[in-house]
Structures are given as C-alpha cells and as structure tokens.
Amino acid sequence: MNLRSLRYFEALGTELNYRRAAEKLFITQPALSAAIQNLERVIGDRLFDRDTRSVSLTATGREWLPHVRSALAGVDAALEAVALLVDYGHVRLGYLIGTGADLLFQLLDGVETVFPDITVETIEYDFSDPTAGLASGATDIALLRPPVDVPDMQLAIVAEESWVACLPRSHRLAAREELRIEELLDEPIVVAPKSAGRWREYWYAADARGGKEPQIAAEAATYEAEATLVSRGVGLSFTTSSMVRLYDRPGIQFVPITDRPVSYTAIAWRPERLTTPARRLVEHMVSTSRPEPRD
Structure with missing residues (x-):
C-alpha cells in the first residue's frame, strides 16, 4: 500500500x-x-x-x-x-503554455531585485492540465486562462482577449474578415485532451451547441500540435487573439469571432495553501499588473 x-x-x-x-x-x-x-x-x-x-x-x-x-x-x-522548513523562500509558479510567451516575463520583471530572498521556479503546463499545477498542488501560483476546476481558487485578471477561429487556408471561410460562432459549430474541430475537463468544453464552445456534441477531429495538448493539425486540414480550432501573433504558421488563417465572450488570463492561487513568500509574490504581481480581483 x-x-x-x-x-x-x-x-x-x-x-x-x-x-x-x-x-x-x-x-x-x-x-x-x-x-x-x-x-x-x-x-x-x-x-x-x-x-x-x-x-x-x-x-x-x-x-x-x-x-x-x-x-x-x-x-x-x-x-x-x-x-x-527546508526551502522557505522557494515559490513554484505554473503557467499555461502560451501565457508564458510575454505575460509571464512582464509579471516577473524585476522580481529578483524586489525579493532577493525568494527563488521563483517557473513550470510550463500544456492543455492536459489547464490549471497549471494548481489543482494538484504541484504549483503555488498559476498563470492560466479560466474557466478551470480548482476548489477555493481566487484569481486576478491580467489580460483580456477575443476569440478567433484557426482555419486551414483552404477552408471555405478562411477569406472572411469575421465570423459568428454558429457558422463554425458543425465543422470538425481540434480540441484539448479529456483531462482538461471544463476548460476543454469552454474552448469547443459547448455553451453555444445546445447540448449537441462537437465533431471532434483530433486532440492536441499544445498550440504547436493544434496549429499543425489545422494546417493539415484535419479540423479547425478556437483560440485567443494573441495566438495570431505568437503561433501563426504556414497553412493556417486566423479569423475573428465576433459573438463570443471575452477570454481572460489570470493569476490564480489557493489562499489556504499559500506560503508567506508565495503570498508576497502574488501581492506584487497583482499590484504591478493592476488587475481586477475576482473569485
């Protein structure tokens, strides 16, 4: 046992x-x-x-x-x-793949000078764990994109983005300047792994489907894998506007979706599990990013 x-x-x-x-x-x-x-x-x-x-x-x-x-x-x-007792000043900060490309560096800029007694370990997570280690306790703080299933989580918004459709360049809708979500719901779609839970459902727009299951073409745990599958024509995907800049690849076309709610990126933590150094780091990141605190 x-x-x-x-x-x-x-x-x-x-x-x-x-x-x-x-x-x-x-x-x-x-x-x-x-x-x-x-x-x-x-x-x-x-x-x-x-x-x-x-x-x-x-x-x-x-x-x-x-x-x-x-x-x-x-x-x-x-x-x-x-x-x-052993490593009082060590803080584990998990981040969802994609959020670390620029936001993470902005949030941690100058932290070594402000907190010379704190060591920050950054850990990247793919779509199989959109909580970035927060749910399992593997990380103390997470930079993620809600919604995620974490009990007693608190978060502070640090960025807002719009939805875009990631389409094969040969797709019949790829030349459009904008799209509505209803135009895309019957298309084959590339989704996150099942372990992503509610986050996976959010990113295949389950709320807009009226209970109808999506036509899942493939699963992908990273943006690179997702973009490759889309470029091959396996299916389309839904993502955020920052991915247009960070993950543009030959063979794919990004088109804005006009009627979806805002997608947030947030600093998240579980108050009862925060050590003093982790709490100090959270307070610093929240104050420097000036986000809106949310439960």
Whole structure:
C-alpha cells in the first residue's frame, strides 16, 4: 500500500465516477481501475460495488474513507511544514503554455531585485492540465486562462482577449474578415485532451451547441500540435487573439469571432495553501499588473 493508492481511493470515493476521478487525478481510467483493484487485493476486501452504470462504496469503503481522508490531510500538512522548513523562500509558479510567451516575463520583471530572498521556479503546463499545477498542488501560483476546476481558487485578471477561429487556408471561410460562432459549430474541430475537463468544453464552445456534441477531429495538448493539425486540414480550432501573433504558421488563417465572450488570463492561487513568500509574490504581481480581483 502506498500514498498514491490512498489518493486514488479518496478521489474515486468522493466522485463515485471513474471518468471524473481519473480527470481529477490526471490519469487514465484504466490506470485508476487497475490501482483500485490492486488496493482491494492488498487490503483483502472490496471497496466499491460497480457495474456498467454506477459506482458505490461498499460498507468497508464507507467506513474506511474518513480515515483515509484524515491520513491524507495529515500527510499534506506534514509536507507543507517540511517545505517551509527546508526551502522557505522557494515559490513554484505554473503557467499555461502560451501565457508564458510575454505575460509571464512582464509579471516577473524585476522580481529578483524586489525579493532577493525568494527563488521563483517557473513550470510550463500544456492543455492536459489547464490549471497549471494548481489543482494538484504541484504549483503555488498559476498563470492560466479560466474557466478551470480548482476548489477555493481566487484569481486576478491580467489580460483580456477575443476569440478567433484557426482555419486551414483552404477552408471555405478562411477569406472572411469575421465570423459568428454558429457558422463554425458543425465543422470538425481540434480540441484539448479529456483531462482538461471544463476548460476543454469552454474552448469547443459547448455553451453555444445546445447540448449537441462537437465533431471532434483530433486532440492536441499544445498550440504547436493544434496549429499543425489545422494546417493539415484535419479540423479547425478556437483560440485567443494573441495566438495570431505568437503561433501563426504556414497553412493556417486566423479569423475573428465576433459573438463570443471575452477570454481572460489570470493569476490564480489557493489562499489556504499559500506560503508567506508565495503570498508576497502574488501581492506584487497583482499590484504591478493592476488587475481586477475576482473569485
């Protein structure tokens, strides 16, 4: 038995759904299923009753789950305490791919001079984790594009952008000066991996589809992969206006979408998990960017 298997049990015990639990853990459903089966073999009893339609805790699972949650909370507290003792001035800042091209450098400009006692480690994340490590606790602060699924998250907006369609140059709509979202909903689309959850749904415009599933042509975890698939004619994609400047490639055409809401880029954090150095860094970035605080 190991700590990872206990975290897997807690996630599935909370969600009672393999897909949601796997997405929460950033693993595949088969990997989660195998880990739970192995845990059941180790303890010698079933933890879940499952069939093709539902998952429920057994009596053993229900009784054990509060103990596991308590144990995990203790472990997390111990890890946080030792992190403060060993490397008090170290802050992990995750950023979603694309946001680091210019915004990250602006936000961190001069930080070494202002905070000589703080070391900032920057970590890039692709579309498979649009929370940029914030949900898993791998980062202390994140530069991301909402919406993302992070409990108790607070954020401050640092940039606003409009939507654009990324089309193959040979596409029948590529010569248009602007488009409406309804003109694009029946087209094959390149989307983020399933682990992106609500963020993936936002970026294939689920709210505009009236419950109809998109025609998914392929998945891409990076802008480079997305642009390559679009240029090959596999499908189109929806992205932000800054990508026109940062990721323009031969074979693709960007066209503004006029009737979509503004896309925000934000500094995000979880207040109860912020160390003092991380809090100081957040306050500095928020004050220098002069964003609007939002919950």
